[in-house]
Amino acid sequence: MNKPAERGAGEGFDEPADIVEAILALPRPLLLATDVDGTLAPIAARPEQARLAPGALDVLLRLAARDDVELAVVSGRSLDELLHQFGLPPSLHLVGSHGAEMEHGAPLDDNETALLGGVTDALAEIAATAPGARVEHKPLAAALHVRGTTPDDATRTIAAARAMFGADSRVHVHEGHQVYEVAVRPATKATALAALRARLGPGAVAFLGDDRSDETAFVELGVDDVGVKVGSGPTAARYRLATPSDVVQVMQLLAPPD
Template sequence: MADLQPDGNAGEQKYAAVAASAAETLVGLDFDGTLSPIVEDPASARIHQDAASVLVALASRVKALAIVTGRPAGQVVELGGLAAIADSLAEIGKELYVFGQYGNERWSGSDRVVVGPPPPEGLGAFEAALPGVLAEHGAQDAYIEEKGLAVGVHTRRFPDPDDVAARLLAPLTSLAAEHGLMIEPGKQVIEVRAPGMHKGHAISALVEQVSPGAILFGGDDLGDIEAFEAVKAWGKTTGSPTLLVYSHAGPDRGPLADLADVEVAGPEGVLGLLRDLTRDAAGV
């Protein structure tokens, strides 16, 4: 079983409650850092090699399975091989939901079409001004990831990626505000997108669509905070079981540590916990 945070007994009890309610449980998972190891080039990210078999086995025991990510929905479907996973789930009468761009885009195994809004006003002007701001702060070699509805500025390629990200935070925040946009800082990345949508809203949409009796959510970074908070609030309001899983890989404990019930070691740890849940749910 995973390391339990902050109170081992409390985390173990929450895990047991979700396992006992597995048939009514919604499992929501982030992608990068949770199902896919963090890599220097975001375009080369791939889902963990064991994820497909683990997720399909888990889906047979739970009510619904969803991927909730900051990536574009179509991109994560491709990188994660999610269409094939959705096919396997369909064979057992289960659905796979994908919420991309923090919930702005949606895809499901039954529809196979990405639905989402047009790019936010101001994004084009922001992108045009971005290279000049990066050069002004000595970060012209930052990797710019265009997501359609957002832009990610990655600093992983620098020798001092955390320092560069910290140096860029204020100027990018200012530039984003000039164009009616907001920033979402993460691990060696600063994402710029339209305000008003976050993973907490995605959780609310899933609750409305799925009507779960319990929720497990796993994530690894700042962008998952609102999802953690939404799950916690839902559990408090309904009295239903919840389990918040922090996928932690690296020397620094991140902002999710104090919100989480269970802490695991990166995607390997996440998949280990999901294997445990599949096994323990079968014994209920």
């Protein structure tokens, strides 16, 4: 399978209209899959403060109502947050915890529960060394957030977490903007997209995301798919937009209001 060449940082952003043209040219039905934080919702100082960009929910619902579009939200957030913090309806294909939570998946077994307890305690000990750091509890993971710390503390605490879990084969690490997440069940956005593709059988996939965890999905896209990276930084995606508002604009061009 041909892969698009990796793009460096600072190559500039694409015009929303060009991305819309590329997506409209894809074979149908289209699986349109999108990340949330940094893609549909501006990054907030605290994760619980994040909300969808203006117009995002309306246009998601319009896209989902199309006969030739399957709309999926693929996020590192828990399914509960997707439903209740962001108000995303369960009628969409909602995938939480990087794919570990699909269709209200199986609860943790005893081994996973014990492992998650140990991970949570270890990350809490690291967080306690840096004012402003905190540990978020997720159904299948614990996440060390360092957005509220000094830059030095952020670097030091993430390095400490890496030293502890980077080579631990029992766990699955997701690194993002100012967050180090340790999951006890294997899942990536690539495996989530592959599962959606297998279940829904689309003609092509368009995937939008902003973070390192989204790169696992971008590199697996085929020549008939479209990847859109939001923000700066290296990416395997073919296209690039600047902000969640631009993402909403692309979606509005794909599904104009009546």
